Amino acid sequence: MSRALVLHLGLIAVLFAAAFLLPAYHHGNLARIMVLAVYAMGYNILFGYAGLLSLGHAMFFAAGMYGMGLTVRYWDWPMILALPFGTLAAAALALLVAVLALRTAGVAFMIVTLMFSQAGFLVILYFNPITRGDEGFVIPQAARRLAGLDLSDPMNRYLAALVLFSVVLLACHRLVLSRLGRVLVAIRENEERARLLGYDVWAHKLGAVVLSGSVAGAAGAAYGALFGSVGASFAEVPFSILPLLYVLAGGAGTVIGPFVGTAFMFYLRDLAGTVTDAHMLVAGAALIALTLFARRGLMGLVRARWAGWLP
Amino acid sequence: MSLLLTEGLGRRFGGLEAVRDVDLALREGEVRALIGPNGAGKTTLVSMLCGRIAASSGRIHFAGREVTRLPAHRRIRMGMAYTFQITSIFAELTVRENVRLAVQRVADDAALELRVAETLACVGLEGRADQRAGDLAYGHQRLVEVAMGLGQAPRLLILDEPTQGLSDGEVAGFVALIRAVARETTVLLIEHNIDVVMALADRITVLNFGRVIAEGAPAEIRADPVVQEAYLGG
Numbered sequence A: 001m002s003r004a005l006v007l008h009l010g011l012i013a014v015l016f017a018a019a020f021l022l023p024a025y026h027h028g029n030l031a032r033i034m035v036l037a038v039y040a041m042g043y044n045i046l047f048g049y050a051g052l053l054s055l056g057h058a059m060f061f062a063a064g065m066y067g068m069g070l071t072v073r074y075w076d077w078p079m080i081l082a083l084p085f086g087t088l089a090a091a092a093l094a095l096l097v098a099v100l101a102l103r104t105a106g107v108a109f110m111i112v113t114l115m116f117s118q119a120g121f122l123v124i125l126y127f128n129p130i131t132r133g134d135e136g137f138v139i140p141q142a143a144r145r146l147a148g149l150d151l152s153d154p155m156n157r158y159l160a161a162l163v164l165f166s167v168v169l170l171a172c173h174r175l176v177l178s179r180l181g182r183v184l185v186a187i188r189e190n191e192e193r194a195r196l197l198g199y200d201v202w203a204h205k206l207g208a209v210v211l212s213g214s215v216a217g218a219a220g221a222a223y224g225a226l227f228g229s230v231g232a233s234f235a236e237v238p239f240s241i242l243p244l245l246y247v248l249a250g251g252a253g254t255v256i257g258p259f260v261g262t263a264f265m266f267y268l269r270d271l272a273g274t275v276t277d278a279h280m281l282v283a284g285a286a287l288i289a290l291t292l293f294a295r296r297g298l299m300g301l302v303r304a305r306w307a308g309w310l311p
Numbered sequence B: 001m002s003l004l005l006t007e008g009l010g011r012r013f014g015g016l017e018a019v020r021d022v023d024l025a026l027r028e029g030e031v032r033a034l035i036g037p038n039g040a041g042k043t044t045l046v047s048m049l050c051g052r053i054a055a056s057s058g059r060i061h062f063a064g065r066e067v068t069r070l071p072a073h074r075r076i077r078m079g080m081a082y083t084f085q086i087t088s089i090f091a092e093l094t095v096r097e098n099v100r101l102a103v104q105r106v107a108d109d110a111a112l113e114l115r116v117a118e119t120l121a122c123v124g125l126e127g128r129a130d131q132r133a134g135d136l137a138y139g140h141q142r143l144v145e146v147a148m149g150l151g152q153a154p155r156l157l158i159l160d161e162p163t164q165g166l167s168d169g170e171v172a173g174f175v176a177l178i179r180a181v182a183r184e185t186t187v188l189l190i191e192h193n194i195d196v197v198m199a200l201a202d203r204i205t206v207l208n209f210g211r212v213i214a215e216g217a218p219a220e221i222r223a224d225p226v227v228q229e230a231y232l233g234g
């Protein structure tokens, strides 16, 4: 077994043990962190590996959340169908966005994804009678059941989040060590060289956007199901910036970085909240410190200093 | 039969005709040198062959198929490999990772690491396999570039000034390497070092101001007064 696999399985084991050891407050936090880390891992596939900076991932998160939420609210779908449906909705949206946005690159790609995401947010508000976008709606407790388990129960919720997190973490581990993952890195590092090694750059980028959007959508669907609320605020611009911050803090292009970054930023904000209202100021200061002292994020620093094998 | 054939191939950059009306035919298995003064259009010509830039006029056939409008990656998949004049490698990755990216398209999992190791040994970089490619000396980066070309096991290997920046010893090694490669591969070599050209080429094509001004066996080219005036300096 490789060191990387030991690390990733070890993290899963620690998180599993934590389910039974943590006090209620941190237990709740960690469930939320794991789902948000899935969002960040999805973002990292596109940004950290394929090298495409999207400013519109909230639309994929929201597509997953609403794909799940609307089918449960209006058609009484069970979670076992609603969760995959939400993920599929995000995948379809990602495919559409990719086909259009990949005509651009660099800053133009950032702006186009931002615009699409903003359009998505406005669509949710426009259909307010259906989406209840402005104030959000609650997924009733009776609907929050999966395989006979009540997802509103804190322990079930934590374990469900851990299952999703583990699946995505191990899938990312597989992906980045695969041929496909290496080609994505090649495209990030030197697109023309990759093309002239015979790789279809456009098709790989398309695949990366769809995969990344699907994982973000799965996170959105799970977030709605586990925490019981659906709303347009999850489609707003700040929610697109969030995974970028998490990934930058934790280390872009590392498998474990998104989790580390999410946990770091989550607790930083939490700690800052106890001393000052200006928690965004603290988050900003932390990011400046990171760019000064760990430009490649926390795990990027670990990789550069101590663990060159870190995938 | 020709492996590569061009008909009336041309490329303009605004008002400049960088390449005009080039008819080129490469026989399977030959080593062809493409020579000419700086700015003659050599890089532009081979860039059109591999699809890195589009042709303004004319046609390109490769392996029995017209490829003029085919995207670069499809041509590469048909068996072309291109090494850049301006070194273009994955600087942040290790030498081994660079070469693996070239090899993995043509090798299955069982053969991959062995083929990577063989390719590294071919260019003498096995001792530097785990160094970051961007940290290598310029000459060694050129060899990474060559290794990426070889690693694809191409039918046609296009080399754009591969010996630029190599030491004399490395140049001698390179000549031996291409001799060995040429037993199985057709090679199109842009080269300024006339000794390398004479040592390797079966035929030579001379380009000046975007046009082919002479083509023939090395001895003929050496004796051609037009070539001497344009390029060899009389």
Ligand SMILES: Nc1ncnc2c1ncn2[C@@H]1O[C@H](COP(=O)(O)OP(=O)(O)O)[C@@H](O)[C@H]1O
Pocket (backbone or CB within 6 Å): B013, B016, B018, B036, B037, B038, B039, B040, B041, B042, B043, B044, B045
């Ligand atoms: N992308 C480009 N845009 C404009 N002019 C170019 C471009 N590439 C090459 N040229 C011009 O085309 C001519 C041929 O260049 P090039 O093919 O690089 O010559 P060589 O490789 O023989 O030295 C030169 O005059 C060069 O300045």
Ligand SMILES: [Mg+2]
Pocket (backbone or CB within 6 Å): B042, B043, B044, B085
């Ligand atoms: Mg040139």
